[in-house]
Amino acid sequence: MKTPDDLRARVTADLRPVRPLLRPWQRGLIIAPAAALVWAAAPAVLGVRSDIDALGPLLAWGGSVVQLAIALALIVAAFREAIPAEHVSRSSARLLLASGILVTVALAIATNAVSPEPEARVETFGSWLFCWEGAVLAGAPLVLLLAVLLARGLPMRPGLAGALAGMGSGAAVDGGWRLYCNYSNPTHVLASHGGAVLALAAVGLVLGVAVGRLRQSSRNVPLRLGKRR
Amino acid sequence: MAELPADEEHLRTLMVRYQAGDGDAFDALYARLGPSLRRYLLALARDTQRADDLLQDTFLQIHRSRRTYNPARPVRPWAFAVARHMWLMDLRTRRRKAPPHLDLEAVPDLAVPAAADGLARDDALRRALAQVPADRAEALLLHHVWGFDFEEIGKMLGIRAGAARVRASRAMSALRGLLK
Secondary structure, eight states, X not given: OOOOHHHHHHHHHTOOOOXXXXXXXXXXXXXXXXXXXXXXXXXXXXXXXXTHHHHHHIIIIIHHHHHHHHHHHHHHHHHXXXXXXOOOOHHHHHHXXXXXXXXXXXXXXXXXXXXXXXXXXXXXXXXXXXXXXXXXXXXXXXXXXXXXXXHTSOOSSHHHHHHHHHHHHHHHHHHHHHHHOOOOOHHHIIIIIIHHHHHHHHHHHHHHHHHHHHHHHTSOSOOOOSOOO | OOOOOHHHHHHHHHHHHHHTTOHHHHHHHHHHHHHHHHHHHHHHHOOHHHHHHHHHHHHHHHHXXXXXXXXXXXXXXXXXXXXXXXXXXXXXXXXXXXXXXXXXXXXXXXXXXXXXXXXOOHHHHHHHHHHSOHHHHHHHHHHHTSOOOHHHHHHHHTXXXXXXXXXXXXXXHHHHHHHO
């Protein structure tokens, strides 16, 4: 089978050497410092919550480290989705996406059980918005960076790849945010922090779909070499 | 790096040369991969003209995405996954509402799965395969016709290796039932 002339011409026009992308886990390792930065931003800049000693190191720091680990697993899965024949199975993708939000829920419940809030504190829209907005803004650069990196590959299911990346960003940012936020009330944590995680996953999904559409529309003038009937 | 079969090793060498900017390696890849990719696309698209168009689109996409090939991995599953992606993109573009369906009547030179060899003659087999649900028939074909293992098929289709095995097995059971 001989290469059609039109195809050969298109290939020859852009035959520069390329360096293969690193393996997904290697790309995950490279992005890990950025994820860790997002994770550490809130406690480093805004300080740690006042009841951190009451929570103990395992629940406070251990829980957040688990969230960071889940975030990295989600990001590696997103990178896998961007490589042909490296797909994550649907069940694994569902499990990973669920774990991104379920760990937030589990840590909220555990935190409230160990260090409940004083009854006098009332959840307000302002406190909800502050945490939601802060977490989304802190995670947004990571989602954008991941979208750019995903676009360098060939995401087979771009929406899923984006959602995995977004959920990973959300898990990373929430891991740090819960170390800063003084609220233990599950209503606040789930609505505001959990809402931010879901919002970042949604942003990732939208960006992933946009990457896929962009790629689809940039198929240039398709080669149509077969004989027409 | 896992040891690859001789043919895959040759494809890998070609792919590495191609990634390094060797246009002749692209021609050699086209010659070696083109026929099997065309048959696969024909099985998916059930239209000779579309399969030919998709084959060119696939190689153009292979060219654009050549950096996504990892030299430690076999080439064929990667190339087939790109072909499948192009077919799915084409489906979306055409906004077909009906689910993808394998019309094996349209596949003129499809090899008979070895495991089904004793079941019936080619024509009857093709007709029967056309009645098997598309996702199961695809897993069966990828395994028995193109020789991918279930781990590779799982990664190509985004399912677990066990699920790919079950799909192929159910397709085979369905075939046996249809050919009785």
